[in-house]
Amino acid sequence: MSSASIKQGVNTYAEALHPEHAGDVLQEGERWATEEDMSTLRRVADKIPTAAYFVVLTEFCERFTYYGITGPFQNYISNGYQVPNSRPGAIGGGQQMATGLSNFFQFFCYLCPILGAIIADQWLGKYKTILLFSLVYILGNLVLTLTALPVSIRAGGALPGMVIAMITIGLGTGGIKANVSPMVAEQYSRFRPFVRRLKNGKEVLVDRELTIQSIFNWFYWAINVGGLSAIATTELEANVDFWAAYLLPTLMFVFCIVVFWLGRNKYIVSKPTGSIVIKAYRTGRAGLRNYRLAKKENRLVMNESGKKVSWIDYAKPSLAVDSSFMDWDDRFVDELRTAIRSCKIFLCYPIFWLCYGQISNNLISQSGQMNTGSVPNDIMQNIDPLCIIILIPVFDLLIYPGFRRCGLELRPVTRITIGFLVAALAMAYAAIIQHLVYTTGPYYTHPAEGENGFNHISAGLQVPAYILIAIAEIFASVTGLEYAYKQAPESMKSIVMSIFLFTNAGGSILAFCFNSIAVNPHLVENFAIVSGLMGAFTILFFVCFRHYDQRDADEIMDKTMFEKQANEY
Known part of the structure; x- marks a missing residue:
């Protein structure tokens, strides 16, 4: 019997032994990893499947829409319509209303993934659920665009239109976000580690863990490329009007639906598993x-x-x-225990999202109190996605592999701890900048009250805060997505992902508690308290979960060895 026939026989047997591992088929120049390979060969990520790129492109379009409409929110709600010598606006509700409604919208968007996960896991599956909620999403975009027309703003339709749009878009976001993240990772169907011979003759260990990490890095990269849409929409807000700023993301979302539908024959689609939540x-x-x-x-x-x-x-x-x-059987209980254990690690994330949320409200207000030159104040928040776009390839291709070559593995809890610490530093820096704003004339602690409305201090001083937040996201947010997917059992991936996303809603609830000090002259206290909370929870997180890294590594090794022995049998 030829070696090719033997290899095909091994592959067929492996699929019969583990039906969920049907993608574990050896290709030319590959062999299954041995225990010695696991401990000696350099670990690398595999290539990302074509189907995953369709999902990534879909997420890019959805995030283009989301950030495109939320970019102008603070000015749209806070400032009055066509007020002379003032920044663009529509509703005229003031900073507290703008911050409150923005926090409500973020809270609702990250509460709804639980509903989207239940519908996908129990009835429709991920693909159909994303399509269904996309229709809801685009309806909300249309409401927002139409009520931002000048005739609607003058008639008082802007505020009720925004509330209706926020609720509708929030529902659509929830259905998509709960399912698109696990769906992109599901497109990689190889589970068992294998050895691949490179063109230079060297062998490397292709590791599923690193591949999933890489997929989520690039998935998050696409999110932040989409996030740059706020640059275009804030410029449209300033130079045309708000209806034009909201029309562009609406048209992009139509393209989003088309892209997702075009990939329908390429996706690996998991079937709904029944009443998981009730069970x-x-x-x-x-x-x-x-x-x-x-x-x-x-x-x-x-x-x-x-x-x-x-x-x-x-x-x-x-x-x-x-x-x-x-x-249910014993295996379901084991899966449920794993899901509960993985969700514990999310308990400190609401404080992280409280820090991150500052870039979409209070840091925008801070830049509005500073000299931005001819640049709109709400364009400053785009420094964050720009930094992420630059840094994610650096981390994925250089920094993380560099640590592995040195024998140092930055495992999930370590990465998340670093992310939390950097977020605390970002808020401390923002507090320092706010102090400088208040101690600079001509308006000192009450800027935005004069003809020009800002103190004579450059908004360029904000840049390090956005860079620090971007680094914190790469370490904490990307790793959270990765951990939620990898630790969740196959039957509960959407539910566990929705619980992780719900921590973002928890951050919005906390932000409501800060509304009373999210105004002048109390913004220094706002940033300082958020920084202190993040620092305290960073220490708490590391103390409680530092042992998870070694435990997870041991479990991966045990599982790999068990499957190797099963295949040999």
Whole structure:
């Protein structure tokens, strides 16, 4: 029998053993990794599949639309329409209303992914759910564009139109965001590590973990390229009008739907798995009830290492006294435990999103109090995506591989901790800049009250704050997306991803608590308190979860060795 026939036989057997690993097929110049390979060869990421690029392009278009419409929000809500010697505006509600509505919109956009995840996991699947909620999204864009016409603004239709649009777009965003992130990673279907021989004759270990990390890096890169749309829309706001600023993203979203539909025959589409949420609730309730009963009757179970098993393990039919009502198996309980454990790591993220949210409201207001020259004040926030676009390729192609070549692996908890720390530094820097604004004339602690409305200090001093926030995002936000996908069981990926996204809504809730000091002359305290909170939670996060990195690495190695032995068998 030829070596090609033997290899094909091994591949067929592997697929039968693990149907979910049907993409694990060796190609020319490849072989399965041995234990020695795992410890000696250089680890590299695999190529990103073509189907993943369609999903990435879809996300680019959606984020182009999202950031394109939110870029002008602060001025649109805060300032009056066509007021002489004032920045562009429409509603005239003031800074507090603008910050409050922006926080509400962000909160609602990141609350709705839970609904999108439930619909996808239980009924429609990710592909159909994204298409359905895209129609809802574009309806909200049309409402926003039409109510931003001059005739509507003069008739008082801008505020109710904005509220309706925020709710509608929020629903659309939720349905898309919960599913597009796991869907892009699902397009890479190779699970087991393998060795590839390069053109120069050297062998490298192709690692799924690094491939997923790379996919999410470029996925986040596309998000931030789309985020540059705010440059165009803020210029349209200043030089044409708000209806033109909102029309451009609306047209882009039509293109978004077309792009996503064109890739329909290339996607790996996971089928809905049924009532996961209800099943998880019933499983958790059974685990708690059985655990309390076992504790009361002094019959707690120990694992192989002599430690008490988790409370959720008591939901396993194999440990239950009465399992007649259980429509799940032990494996589902193990998956649920993994999902619960992975969600713990998200508990500190609301503080991070509180820091990040400053770039879309209070930092815009800060630049409005500074000399921006002929540049609109709300264009400054685009420094953040510009930095990310430049830095992500540097991190993915140079920094992360450089650490690995030195034998230093920046695993998820380490990266997230660094991101949190940098976010705290960004807010501390913003507080220093705000202090300089208040100590510079001619308006000092009450800028935006004179004819020109700003103190004589350059908005260029804000740039380091945006650079620090961009670095924090690469370490914390990208890693959070990656961790949510990799740690979630196959049947719960959309739900776990939606829980991670919900932490962004938690940041918006916290931002509401800061509304009373998100005005002059209290913005120094606002930035300083946010910085202090982020610093404290960085320490708390590292203390609580520092052991996760080693544990996750051990679990990956154990799983790899188990599958290797199964394949050899």
